[in-house]
Amino acid sequence: MSIDTTPKMSWWNRLAxxxxxxxxxxxxxxxxTALTALLFAAGLWxxxxxxxADYQMGDTVRIMYVHVPTAWLSQFVYATMAVSAIxxxxxxxxxxxxxxxxxxxxxxxxxxxxxxxxxxxxxxxxGTFWEWDGRMTSTLVLLFIYLGIVALWRAFxxxxxxxxxxxxxxxxxxxxxxIIKFSVDWWSTLHQPASxxxxxxxxxxxxxxxxLFVMFFAFTFxxxxxxxxxxxxxxxxxxxxxLERRAARGETR
Amino acid sequence: xxxxxxxxxxIISAYMGVFLGLGALIGWTVFSARATKRRLAELGDTxxxx
Amino acid sequence: xxxxxxxxxxxxxxxxxxxxxxLTLVLFFVIVGAIVPFAVGPDKVLLARIAPGxxxxxxxxxxxxxxxxxxxxxxxxxxxxxxxxADTPLSAVVAAKVIAHWLTTALPLILASPIFxxxxxxxxxxxxxxxxxxxxxxxxxAGFGALGAALTxxxxxxxxxxxxxxxxxxxxxxxxxxxxxxxxxxxxxTGVATLLLAALSLMVVALTPxxxxxxxxxxxx
Numbered sequence: 001m002s003i004d005t006t007p008k009m010s011w012w013n014r015l016a017x018x019x020x021x022x023x024x025x026x027x028x029x030x031x032x033t034a035l036t037a038l039l040f041a042a043g044l045w046x047x048x049x050x051x052x053a054d055y056q057m058g059d060t061v062r063i064m065y066v067h068v069p070t071a072w073l074s075q076f077v078y079a080t081m082a083v084s085a086i087x088x089x090x091x092x093x094x095x096x097x098x099x100x101x102x103x104x105x106x107x108x109x110x111x112x113x114x115x116x117x118x119x120x121x122x123x124x125x126x127g128t129f130w131e132w133d134g135r136m137t138s139t140l141v142l143l144f145i146y147l148g149i150v151a152l153w154r155a156f157x158x159x160x161x162x163x164x165x166x167x168x169x170x171x172x173x174x175x176x177x178x179i180i181k182f183s184v185d186w187w188s189t190l191h192q193p194a195s196x197x198x199x200x201x202x203x204x205x206x207x208x209x210x211x212l213f214v215m216f217f218a219f220t221f222x223x224x225x226x227x228x229x230x231x232x233x234x235x236x237x238x239x240x241x242x243l244e245r246r247a248a249r250g251e252t253r
Numbered sequence: 254x255x256x257x258x259x260x261x262x263x264i265i266s267a268y269m270g271v272f273l274g275l276g277a278l279i280g281w282t283v284f285s286a287r288a289t290k291r292r293l294a295e296l297g298d299t300x301x302x303x
Numbered sequence: 304x305x306x307x308x309x310x311x312x313x314x315x316x317x318x319x320x321x322x323x324x325x326l327t328l329v330l331f332f333v334i335v336g337a338i339v340p341f342a343v344g345p346d347k348v349l350l351a352r353i354a355p356g357x358x359x360x361x362x363x364x365x366x367x368x369x370x371x372x373x374x375x376x377x378x379x380x381x382x383x384x385x386x387x388x389a390d391t392p393l394s395a396v397v398a399a400k401v402i403a404h405w406l407t408t409a410l411p412l413i414l415a416s417p418i419f420x421x422x423x424x425x426x427x428x429x430x431x432x433x434x435x436x437x438x439x440x441x442x443x444x445a446g447f448g449a450l451g452a453a454l455t456x457x458x459x460x461x462x463x464x465x466x467x468x469x470x471x472x473x474x475x476x477x478x479x480x481x482x483x484x485x486x487x488x489x490x491x492x493t494g495v496a497t498l499l500l501a502a503l504s505l506m507v508v509a510l511t512p513x514x515x516x517x518x519x520x521x522x523x524x
Contacts, residue, residue: 060260066271089517106278113274120267124260144471151467155458164521169454169468172514176472179503183475186499187482190492222275229282236289243296 018235021095025228032225039218046211060124065211067117069219070110074142077107077223081149082174085167095231097163098238100170101153102230106223108146115139134185141180145173159238306391307399314403324372328365328408329415335361336419347424354423355484358433359440359477361419362412366444367469369408371462373400373452374519383456387520394516401442401449401512409441429484432493436483436500443476443504446511453515457522475503 014020047065081103087096118136119129130136149166156162318325339357340350377383386396416437420430450472451465458464482496 058260059264062264063267066267070271109274109278113271116270116274117267120263120270124263141471141474144467148464148468148471151464152454152458155455155460155464157459161457161522165454165457165518168514168518168521169450172450172472172511175510176475179475180471183478183499187478190482226278226282229286233282233286233289236286236293240289240292240296243293247296 015095016093018094018098018238022232022235026232029225029229029232032221032228036218036221036225039214039221043211043215043218046214051207051211058124060121061208063117063121064208065215067114067121068212069216070114070117071139072216073219073223074107074111074114074139076220077103077110078142078146078174078177080227081107081170085170085174088163088167089171097160097167098231098234099227100163100167101159102227102234104146104149104153106226106230108143108150110219110223111139111143111146115143132188134181134188137188138177138181138184141184142177145177149173306389307395310386310391310396310399311403314400315406318403318407324369325407325411328368329411331368332361332365332412333415333418335364337422340422350423351425351429352485354419354425354429355433355436355481357423358416358419358437358484359480362409362437362441363444363473363477365412366408366441366448367466369404370448370452370465373404373449374456375452378456383519384523387523392516393520394512397449397453397515397519398512401445401508401515404449405442405445409437409445413437413441432484435497436480439483439497439501439504440476440480443500443507444473446504446507447472447476450511450515450518453518454522456519476500476507479503 014024043065047062051062053059053061081100084096084100084103087093088100115136118139122131122136123129149170152166152169153159153162156165336357339353343349343353374383377386387393389396413434416433417430419425420433425433447469448465451469454468455462455465479496479500483493483500485493
């Protein structure tokens with residue numbers, strides 16, 4: 001009879017170990033993918049077949065169902081990165097590094113989509129593709145911050161050092177984003193032409209809220225799925241780097 | 254399919270653009286996941302986590 | 304404290320000794336302003352209207368120029384490593400460098416700004432507001448600049464990335480800086496902008512040395 005002496009990890013420690021994290025979260029990918037696909041199917045059906053045109057904006061209100069979720073994600077992804085940055089700086093949590101890195105290009109993509117749909121929504125309702133109003137301008141600045149973060153990641157060879165430096169910038173950005181938002185709002189009210197449509201005008205009808213909520217969850221779950229997959233890929237990529245280094249040194253395992 | 258009114262081209266291009274973007278994002282994620290898995294197999298990784 | 308003062312003195316002395324660089328920077332600042340009329344035409348009314356923006360853009364660009372020499376040479380010759388081990392906290396060293404950076408880049412620009420007033424046909428009240436706005440706002444640019452330089456000091460081509468990181472952060476500085484000069488916002492707005500600019504500048508100068516020191520410290524190892 002032998003006593004089992006292999007160390008047992010708590011779930012928290014397992015989350016902190018990259019290999020264990022992959023094993024632990026791998027079974028989640030498939031259900032998440034299925035849920036996301038289902039939500040998108042339902043959301044699109046609601047958006048095009050089961051929701052009325054707005055009495056004021058007409059059918060262009062349907063752009064809202066892709067615009068609002070992407071705009072929400074542009075901020076939610078940054079919040080994810082900021083929380084990861086804290087985890088990386090305070091606890092040196094290895095998965096926080098990885099999650100911070102994989103979230104940045106996703107956030108940039110969702111922000112770009114929010115700007116794209118926003119300008120296509122703006123053309124019929126405001127009569128212009130681009131309006132230097134507070135929301136659009138601060139979203140544009142947010143996109144630049146995302147792209148700066150991606151560029152900073154790529155500038156480092158050593159990803160462990162990169163993680164800590166990027167975490168500092170991410171947190172500085174997190175403190176600064178509200179200030180940017182405030183300053184841009186102040187600036188745009190100063191220069192605002194009088195004819196701009198205020199989107200808080202019409203009260204939302206329930207039949208518009210249903211597709212909005214479904215799409216909102218569809219996009220959020222899509223982000224979670226993509227983020228998790230990208231984290232697994234990044235963990236494997238780091239393992240590859242280790243193995244390649246080892247091979248280059250001529251070692252055999 | 255319902256008629257999309259006078260601004261149909263804006264609605265369609267917004268959805269097209271977003272879904273092209275999402276497609277690219279998903280494609281890129283899946284592609285890099287496959288590529289790293291393949292490389293890891295090539296290197297003969299014996300760990301079970303991959 | 305003595306460490307802080309000696310770093311400050313060292314930085315200023317180094318810049319003064321290579322005095323050519325400071326003059327080049329001022330020349331760059333003036334040339335950016337002087338080239339605008341060639342692009343938009345010598346319309347005096349238009350130039351006077353966009354002068355605040357031109358001054359701030361020129362100052363912003365000129366302050367990006369000197370960033371690479373903020374930490375780069377010190378890292379190359381190992382001084383930065385010694386600063387990390389020194390008794391004086393790294394954030395105090397960075398703060399001294401921010402102040403020295405401001406003294407040797409921003410202050411010469413501000414002294415050169417009367418040339419702008421002439422070239423862009425500003426009236427006297429606008430010029431005074433420009434002077435105040437630059438004096439209050441450029442410390443914030445120096446702080447953000449030091450942060451950008453610190454974040455990229457350990458990278459291979461940091462000189463290209465630092466401006467990309469700094470520009471979005473500097474948006475509020477530019478907005479309130481220009482807002483403190485131009486009277487287009489109606490009565491009272493320039494005063495509000497000046498106060499907001501001062502608040503922002505104080506906050507940035509107080510906090511960025513700590514963030515920059517963290518970035519330097521953790522970017523090494």
